[in-house]
Amino acid sequence: MTAAPLATGTAPDTAGALLSVRGLTLDLVGGTPQPGLVQGVEFTVPKGRSVALIGESGCGKTLTAMAILGLLPRAVRVVSGEIVFAGTDLLTCGPRELRRIRGGPVGAVFQEPMSSLNPTMTVGDQIAEARRIHFREGRRTAREHARELLDRVGIPDARRRLDSYPHEMSGGMQQRVMIAAAIAGEPRLVVADEPTTALDVTIQAEILELLRDLRRDLGLAVLLVTHDLGVVADFCDEVVVMYAGHVVERAPVRDAFRTPAHPYTSALLGSVPRSDHARTPLQVIGGRVPPAGSFPGGCRFQPRCRHTAPACAEPQPDTVVGSGHHTRCGRVAAGGLQPGREL
Ligand SMILES: Nc1ncnc2c1ncn2[C@@H]1O[C@H](COP(=O)(O)OP(=O)(O)OP(=O)(O)O)[C@@H](O)[C@H]1O
Numbered sequence: 323m324t325a326a327p328l329a330t331g332t333a334p335d336t337a338g339a340l341l342s343v344r345g346l347t348l349d350l351v352g353g354t355p356q357p358g359l360v361q362g363v364e365f366t367v368p369k370g371r372s373v374a375l376i377g378e379s380g381c382g383k384t385l386t387a388m389a390i391l392g393l394l395p396r397a398v399r400v401v402s403g404e405i406v407f408a409g410t411d412l413l414t415c416g417p418r419e420l421r422r423i424r425g426g427p428v429g430a431v432f433q434e435p436m437s438s439l440n441p442t443m444t445v446g447d448q449i450a451e452a453r454r455i456h457f458r459e460g461r462r463t464a465r466e467h468a469r470e471l472l473d474r475v476g477i478p479d480a481r482r483r484l485d486s487y488p489h490e491m492s493g494g495m496q497q498r499v500m501i502a503a504a505i506a507g508e509p510r511l512v513v514a515d516e517p518t519t520a521l522d523v524t525i526q527a528e529i530l531e532l533l534r535d536l537r538r539d540l541g542l543a544v545l546l547v548t549h550d551l552g553v554v555a556d557f558c559d560e561v562v563v564m565y566a567g568h569v570v571e572r573a574p575v576r577d578a579f580r581t582p583a584h585p586y587t588s589a590l591l592g593s594v595p596r597s598d599h600a601r602t603p604l605q606v607i608g609g610r611v612p613p614a615g616s617f618p619g620g621c622r623f624q625p626r627c628r629h630t631a632p633a634c635a636e637p638q639p640d641t642v643v644g645s646g647h648h649t650r651c652g653r654v655a656a657g658g659l660q661p662g663r664e665l
Pocket residue numbers: 350359377378379380381382383384385386395396397398613614
């Protein structure tokens with residue numbers, strides 16, 4: 323089934339959003355500026371929902387996630403935009419408020435637990451620290467909560483494990499500790515950047531199962547950066563597709579797979595994943611993402627697109643093609659392309 327464009331506009335649907343990213347534009351600091359490294363990114367994460375952020379390597383997914391967490395590398399600055407979490411703009415709120423939110427209502431889980439865990443502190447102390455900072459708990463109460471959290475994330479013999487150091491644990495166990503630390507702040511949103519990529523396949527499935535349980539039990543919203551389309555289909559409600567620093571499509575997951583509206587999404591998703599939890603790798607698309615700093619004007623996908631037209635050289639309007647389904651493709655906006663798998 324195909325859907326005709328309904329309207330064009332610029333505002334994201336922010337009603338009911340827990341997190342709303344609007345017009346986020348990033349550039350490098352010093353050296354050669356790379357205008358539009360990440361440009362005009364907008365999407366929302368509704369309360370309790372799981373949103374996938376996908377796109378080929380180098381498209382700006384991690385930078386977007388880091389901007390939300392206030393953890394951008396020194397070399398990257400915010401040029402413009404808003405990142406509104408539960409009514410607070412994280413880009414203008416000041417360091418104290420940001421410290422209250424990060425590790426509290428907004429938790430983070432990264433690909434490499436060892437790069438986030440402190441190797442010189444026991445895992446118990448690291449988890450307890452979140453309780454002490456965000457809830458002003460005393461030592462004993464915080465330690466007891468840390469034990470409960472280790473237990474909750476499936477670490478056997480949690481009381482004894484409180485006194486372990488991260489390097490004494492396997493990668494899967496370290497990632498569980500990272501998740502325990504993230505939920506210690508009782509988050510409403512967890513930003514997870516490829517949380518299972520560094521783990522072997524069986525452990526990946528266990529960690530995803532854990533995240534799924536926590537989502538259900540704690541009513542968490544999740545922004546999940548992933549390359550795994552099976553995970554997108556199984557775990558996520560909505561998907562945001564980035565290409566070369568732009569969001570080219572955002573849609574409910576079902577619609578993105580069934581009726582992708584942007585030729586890049588169509589090429590990226592390739593085929594509808596099967597419902598048997600098959601892990602489908604991203605399909606290889608001819609050509610490469612251009613390096614930041616040498617993006618074409620207008621639609622950045624046009625040098626690789628089979629449907630390109632003169633209008634693609636202009637900035638692409640935000641086009642609504644279905645409920646919660648937006649794309650930035652000039653040909654779709656003009657009615658010259660119909661969303662669907664024949665793209
Ligand atoms: N610290 C940095 N200094 C300079 N450029 C950077 C820095 N971090 C990222 N970039 C550049 O920003 C662009 C987006 O990078 P980002 O890490 O967000 O990509 P990604 O979509 O997360 O890719 P991957 O799927 O490989 O993780 C890339 O061109 C990258 O080279």
